[in-house]
Amino acid sequence: MRYFPTTLDRAQSDAVAERLQRHFDTHGYGPWALEIPGVTPFAGFVGLMRVGYDVPFAPAVEIGWRLARPFWGAGYATEAARSVTQFAFGALGLPGLVSFTVPANARSRAVMTRIGMQHCVGEDFMHPLVPPGHRLRRHVLYRLAASATGPSE
Numbered sequence: 001m002r003y004f005p006t007t008l009d010r011a012q013s014d015a016v017a018e019r020l021q022r023h024f025d026t027h028g029y030g031p032w033a034l035e036i037p038g039v040t041p042f043a044g045f046v047g048l049m050r051v052g053y054d055v056p057f058a059p060a061v062e063i064g065w066r067l068a069r070p071f072w073g074a075g076y077a078t079e080a081a082r083s084v085t086q087f088a089f090g091a092l093g094l095p096g097l098v099s100f101t102v103p104a105n106a107r108s109r110a111v112m113t114r115i116g117m118q119h120c121v122g123e124d125f126m127h128p129l130v131p132p133g134h135r136l137r138r139h140v141l142y143r144l145a146a147s148a149t150g151p152s153e
């Protein structure tokens, strides 16, 4: 959580889980639990979220990921993200995806690059949910167009 403004206590974490469940109920997709067969039933999440706040690139669907530390460094986030893009552009028929993080989050940016996303420098933005003046306010914006990927399986 180093690149997020705060960590979450149990009540806040439960509230996030409920909000994400409502996202699935409303849209039929969301941040899926990442199961690694034979390793763990829950390594974290990789999935899709509607951008629900006021930013210049909204409306948009974000692809995002968050894995528990023991599961970093094995390619799991990238493998799952590739599956998610195929689902987004195939079954869901979305025209494109965005992803964003703070400039210093090199691991997250590396996943974006590995799945073919492009950094749109002119669209970098100040995150509206991070207080003005906060060191984590500036975000880099990446995009992936459905037309930039091959046919889905």
Ligand SMILES: CC(C)(COP(=O)(O)OP(=O)(O)OC[C@H]1O[C@@H](n2cnc3c(N)ncnc32)[C@H](O)[C@@H]1OP(=O)(O)O)[C@@H](O)C(=O)NCCC(=O)NCCS
Residues within 6 Å of the ligand: 001, 003, 064, 065, 066, 067, 068, 071, 072, 073, 074, 075, 076, 077, 078, 079, 100, 101, 102, 105, 107, 108, 111
């Ligand atoms: C962002 C995050 C999911 C990236 O995790 P990650 O493990 O670096 O990414 P991947 O799962 O794609 O793994 C890539 C690494 O596995 C290695 N790897 C091993 N086998 C691999 C394979 N078959 N395919 C791809 N990579 C493989 C890669 O070389 C790379 O190694 P590195 O650690 O030397 O860079 C993770 O750092 C995280 O959860 N961070 C905290 C939450 C966060 O910041 N989320 C994003 C907020 S916007």
